[in-house]
Amino acid sequence: MTLLDVSIVNVALPSIRTGIGASQSGLQWVLSGYALAFGLMLVPAGRLGDLHGRRVMFLVGLSLFTVASALAGASQNEVWLVGTRLLQGVAGGLLVPQVSGFIQQMFRGAERGRAFGMLGATVGVSTALGPLLGGVLIQLFGAHEGWRWVFYVNLPIGLVLLPLAHRLLPRHAAGRGERGARGSLDPVGVLLLGAGTVVLLLPFVQQREWPGTQKWLLLVPAVLVLAGFVGWERHHGRRREPLVDLALFRRRSYGLGTLLSLLYFAGFTAIFFVLTLFLQNGMRYSALEAGLSIMPFALGSGAAAAVGGRIVTRIGRPLVAGGLCMVVVGLLGATLAVQLDDNRSVGFAIALPLLFAGVGSGLTISPNQTLTLSEVPVDRAGSAGGVLQTAQRIGSAIGIAAVGSVFFSKAGGAHPDWAAGFKTGLLTSAGLAVLALAVALTDVFTGPSNVPQGADGPGPGRERDAGRQQSGR
Structure with missing residues (x-):
């Protein structure tokens, strides 16, 4: 839900403008208010989970997110909608760091990699499927009221998940710091x-x-x-x-992995931003058609993330480097496809390159998260994961600004060239992926070992027992 709400709202903006007469500034804050509040909460929420229990923080965040979604769908004006989007962002920031904290707490070694693989599949698929789901909902409920269902869709999900989370998530005693005393929020x-x-x-x-x-x-x-x-x-x-143990950045895996994540998300998130604008505004695709055009990337990313999580503990950082190479090649291929075909059939022309780039993305996100957090102590898992996700949010904001700037330099003005803007934007995203690749290669060629050992000890024979003991099942 939290990641869908980053991308699903993009295709709903014209419907929001029609439905409540929102201004351009109001529409901008519907997007940026959520991102700001989300990014602001990640690190302190992760630390709160470390100290007072991840299950409690997860349930609070999930409850608040469900309520905020209902209020957002019922909005009667832009001030109401922006306020509820800020509340959604706070709730998402409370909820998300607990997930990586749970994975750190419950799994070890190769099983931890597989768990992060499933999380990576969720990240890739939800981010890419947001425009498709938004397009379907607006198509079903109409341009005037369809935007409300972009938020209402969270209600049944939240109502189902709350009792399941209460029953299934492990009870977790408040964390204690390395000095043996109960930690503080700082x-x-x-x-x-x-x-x-x-x-x-x-x-x-x-x-x-x-x-x-x-x-x-x-x-x-x-x-x-x-x-x-x-x-x-x-x-x-x-x-x-x-609040943040700066000694974590002296661990090579964490410092380089966080930097790589920032650079990759700068290019990764911006791809969907310029692609949606190009298809809807330039090629006159409907919201549903634009969402379908993003499907190849989503499918490739989801499938590859699950596979990458299973093999990362054997291959290590070279797997991430290989994934980044695929992303760069796929984006360059999509640029060439638009050069050869800039008509309405362009959605088919870019399908194969986007599928290839999506596979590369799946081999980047979850393996990198596994490697980055591999040496983090469990009692720091929430705050360390919060810092990593904050880097992703900062990267996303920087990337959308940078890629959007070069996109509108060609696609803006009285005579926009949408195809040229899209190609320039893709090349900029590819350049950011190249920078992330340089970080990965630095780790590959200069690091002592690229296979994660873990702060808690590898022990594949003890992985399942450790997870079960900590989950109380």
Whole structure:
């Protein structure tokens, strides 16, 4: 639900404008408000789960997300809708870090890789299927009211999942820090990280709404606040447990994996942004047709993520590097396909390259997450996963701003060239994937070992027993 709501709303924006007369600024905040609130909550929510129990935080986040979805669907004006989208973002930020924390807690070795493989399949499929599901709902319920069902679709899912989560998720005692004392949330760290993240993201998510270059001056205070956060965490960590254990970044797998994730999500998320605009605005595809055109990427990503999770513990970082190579080749192939066919049949022309890129994406996201978190202690799993996912959100915002800028340089104005804008956007996304590939290759050729051993010990013979003992089943 939380990942679908990143992409599903994109195709609903024209319907929202028709339904409640939302302004362009209001529509922008329907998208960016969710992303900002989501990114703001990830790290403190992960730490809360580490300290007070992931099951409790998961149930709170799921309940709040379901309620916020109902309120969003019932919105009567743009202020109401933007407010409920902010609430959805907070709820999603509470819920998501608990998932990677549960996987760290319940699985070891190869089984952990398979679990992250299923999570990666969920990430890839839900992100890519959002436009298709949104198109289907708007087609069924009409342009005027169809957007409401983009939010209402979460209600039956949430109502089914709440009792299942209460019954099946393991009860988890509050975590204890490395010093043996019960950890703290570190409110000063939360404030500094939250302020720095918001100020950093604002010029990117508001790029089209704030014309001119003055908005980029916000990057200066953002860097200063985040530097203050690092300084505070070092100081606070001498006496008590900090919000983010900066020593994690000295672990090669975590530092390089987080950087790779930031760079890859900058290119990955932007692909769907420019593809949806190109097909709907340039090729006059319906929301449903545009969603169907993204299906090959979704299918390839979902299938490959499950496979990648099974083999990552044997292959290690070279698997991620190979996946990134496939993404780059697939994006270049899609660019060539548009060069050869820029008519309404373009959706068929790009299907095979997008399928190839999707397979590469599936071999990148979940294996990278497995490798990145492989050496993280279980009592830090939530906050470490929150930092990783915050890097993904920052990367997504930067990528959409950068790729969107080059896209609209060709596709904007009085005489837009949609095909040229799309090709330029794809090449920019491919360039970001190349940067992520450079990080992966750095780890492959200079790292001592590319096969994860885990902070908790590998022990494939003990994986299933450990998971069952901790889940109480």
